[in-house]
Amino acid sequence: MSARTLAAPAPADTVAAAGRPAPFGVNAYAVLGLLRLGARSGYEIKRTADASTRFFWVLSPPQIYTELANLERAGLVTGRSAPQGGRRRRLFELTAAGEQALVEWLREPVALSLEIRDMGLLKLFFADALERDDVLAHVRAIRRRSERMLEHFEQVIVPLASQAAEGGTRYPLATARFGQELHEWLIARAGALEQELS
């Protein structure tokens, strides 16, 4: 197969911004949103994100603290010092402007970026360099990966989101179910591929 065999005539653009150039990146709004759901310190934001948004939007601590600083400078959040014992700590909350900025961003009908980085599919793509048995083992690994994820969704993510739903915050649960079912689908799809290969 030559490179041209796989080369597209006109590569399509998946993502394009619209409207005025957003002053903040998506991470800033993720932080705003998590604050709105009740997280107060950078660490609480990290904990909350790890148990929810992390599976479709990664936020690492340095990003969180960077965004908090930016947002504070811009007046979208206010922070106050609230040390515990000798350990410094800062608690933040949304300002009215912050709440408004979040809602505006949520409603903004901008193209929704979707990026997937999947080592499983990448290796599958190159699997012509392998023996059939190695390919099978690999597809099984893809399936097991989603099986582990599904377990985590069922035992941790969905229960926590259910609790939130009882308090009236419903969409974390809708999102968690979406993720859960996605992995159910991935398991089934990988299983089908295993069948084909057998």
Add this chain to the structure above:
Amino acid sequence: MSARTLAAPAPADTVAAAGRPAPFGVNAYAVLGLLRLGARSGYEIKRTADASTRFFWVLSPPQIYTELANLERAGLVTGRSAPQGGRRRRLFELTAAGEQALVEWLREPVALSLEIRDMGLLKLFFADALERDDVLAHVRAIRRRSERMLEHFEQVIVPLASQAAEGGTRYPLATARFGQELHEWLIARAGALEQELS
């Protein structure tokens, strides 16, 4: 809802490396694999990637050229100058060591990373801050995004991969079908969510 409501007791690790520390990142192997499939210059690698791997593994030009330089220094590829007119150009091919490194990496049973960055699900997660109609509009936008992607898969990606399959390179097609059906599932799932909300 407090932050604790959503916070997990013990955040699970999705990705862990095993075995010796890999001397190259995944991008390097992606470049090796694309060279093996027939791409010769950095630009051809870019073209091929844009029409295939890009939907589950993004590779931008600077990454490609960086990796080519690394791989050449390590002896996994060899490059020769092949200018066209006054325009410089370098053509690369795998060395035996490069072919071997690629196959070893493909067989290596290391944890398969999977990262998703989905603005659609992120906004859905925060949708409690919105009116029902705005949420509906947003879910529709998620569905339409996958509808556009599906169209691209059907009209471009799958046909190109089919051509490659006729030449005996089968797994790009398996991968493309996987991606295609993923978007079919996403369309259905988003549609179901729209129903729920109506």
Add this chain to the structure above:
DNA sequence: TAGGACATGTAATGCGTTACATGATTAT
């Protein structure tokens, strides 16, 4: 009473993207 896990945050580094540059080819 010391070792580990929790809580909170930052510095340094490196990976990736945006924007640019330059020559060739095609269209009008």
Add this chain to the structure above:
DNA sequence: ATAATCATGTAACGCATTACATGTCCTA
């Protein structure tokens, strides 16, 4: 003959991750 697009590549910048630092609480 000029603009647009294709082809090829690089420099500069910024975002993100890895690794670290520091204090506190629990527990054996």
